[in-house]
Amino acid sequence: MISRHYALTREGSSLTLRQTTKPVPELSPNQILIKVRAASLNYRDLLTMGDADATRDGLTPLSDASGVVVQIGSAVTTWTIGDRVSPNFFPAWLGGAFSPVNLSNALGGGQTDGVLSEYLVIDETAAVAIPDHLSFVEAATLPYAGVTAWHALFERGKLQPGETVLVQGTGGVALFGLQLAAAQGARVIVTSSSDAKLARAAALGAWQVINYKTQPDWDQAVMTLTDGHGADHILELGGPDTYDRSIAAIAPGGRIAQIGVLSGFGAQPNLTPLQFKNASINGICVGSVEHYERLNAFVAEHAIHPIVNEVFAFDDAPLAYERLRAAGHFGKIAISFDR
Template sequence: MQSYRLERFGSLEGLRLIDEPQPVFGRNQVLIKVHACSLNYRDLAILHGTGTLSPKAGLIPLSDGVGEVIATGEAVSLFNIGDRVAGSFFPYWFSGKRDDAAARGTYGTQADGWLTQYKVVDEETLVAIPDYLSWEQAATLPCAAVTAWNSLQQSRPIQPGECILTQGTGGVALFAVQFAKLMGARVIALTSSDEKAQLLTTLGADHIINYQQNPEWSVKVRELTQGKGVARVVEIGGPGTLKQSLLSTAAGGEIALLGFVASGSQAVDFMTLFKSGATVRPFSVGSREDFIAMNAALTLSQLQPVVGKVFAFEQAVEAWRYFDSRQQTGKVVISIS
């Protein structure tokens, strides 16, 4: 079989396609023929050595992958041959709060990921994927979709009529718009172009703010909420957007702190944080239980994930390069035929 391994960090020259033996499965494991993977900002952070991750060199990258069970160990009881499955982002976070034990074995940093033709995993680390989704659509779920779902479900679920704020048109942001509309919420979405604004409107966003034209976009958010601010901010930008998010949040509201894709050095002063009355809560994807709950909502609603561009397995380096250019809208997927 063939796999990609990230042998060194810093540039895509370290990502190499190699031939290697097909993995052998144990009593409680399944062998999966991988059909699709998707890229996340996390994968760029691993490649370039940014953020808080400390990955091992030489691993197969990518946390998000889906495929078909083609063989099972003698003790496997959760899945059968032919089942369509996805890997959980945190393989051993089954439910409840995440602790050190639940955070172990993450794909692409501590263990081999999904950019390969065949993969062996423990059966309890898998989730069945909704039947209506294509392989490419299902590959968008493990990180971006579960993250967006939890940003609106925890620490308390968003209620109908409440207003949320999303940032951009990446995978997490678009899922957040779609899930918020399923929950009956109003959505204010930030974007940088008319083309992206049209997509957000199509997905159900109630108001669009062009942050290029309105760098102090919290003023517009306050206008659109009659001065109250939003109940939840799906905060993806991090350093470049947090201050404006604090100024946009209603007293008692929450900022779901998910990422750091927007560069910036503007410090958040104490009085801005104090006067906002907001809770800033970091989130890190979710558990297997969260994934299953989200899939139930997907099946009921038939929600369509936004796949921006699909690359062939042989074009994986080009897929990373395209993703690194930040041109994409929605998810970038690698299809493995």
């Protein structure tokens, strides 16, 4: 069997996305073959394409996909043909404590092939079932952004109803944070430089919104909105340009989830205020299979539908990259293999 797929091909000192073909490998006893129906992009995918030194020539990119099981290995007991499934970002992190070994095996980055392929072979333990109410496109948005927001707010943050959550921006992780926290009964504050996007965030359940272009001291705005208490949880997605304000806006005993690098790497904030607030920073790098399963159970219970900004056909995958790079999207950018 031959599978169409995309590869990041080295051209001089840079990488270019090219469509090509490859044979589908034989299954080992504990593997399953997935016919991919949809995939989605993350900011990480732009970083991978832009790092020719760390990315293997010919790498199949992207980490997020959904599809149907079309073949199973001889020892597979978890899945049957026809099951709707999605692979976990870290295929070997099934549960429990994180191991740095997982970093080198993350789908679609460095040396490990990803999911932008018609067929995908994975271990049966690396897959999770898709909620019945979600389309394949919607389900394909969950593995990175959805699991990251869930890990930050629920697994590590222990989010409770009535607490205040601040999310930065209106990308995938931010909007999942908004939807999940609102479903939990939390008060969500969203920041953005676009009034139009903030209006859409309010329609999704945001308690308050802040335009950081017209209110550059957004940390002070958070304190005002919360009567001086601050945000109990902050999804820190910006990086160096936002970190000091996140620390200023965090509530006593609050938790900052260190996630994003949108303004670059190497944030060096003043951490001293955390000590006198008894607040903390949790480093969040996606999550485990168990995290993904618990996220899906919550998504199903609350009938949450991920926000998809635009869907591209498989043959138009390079255009999806360009749309992501333009940074004008609200929610996720996806690729449908059925179009």
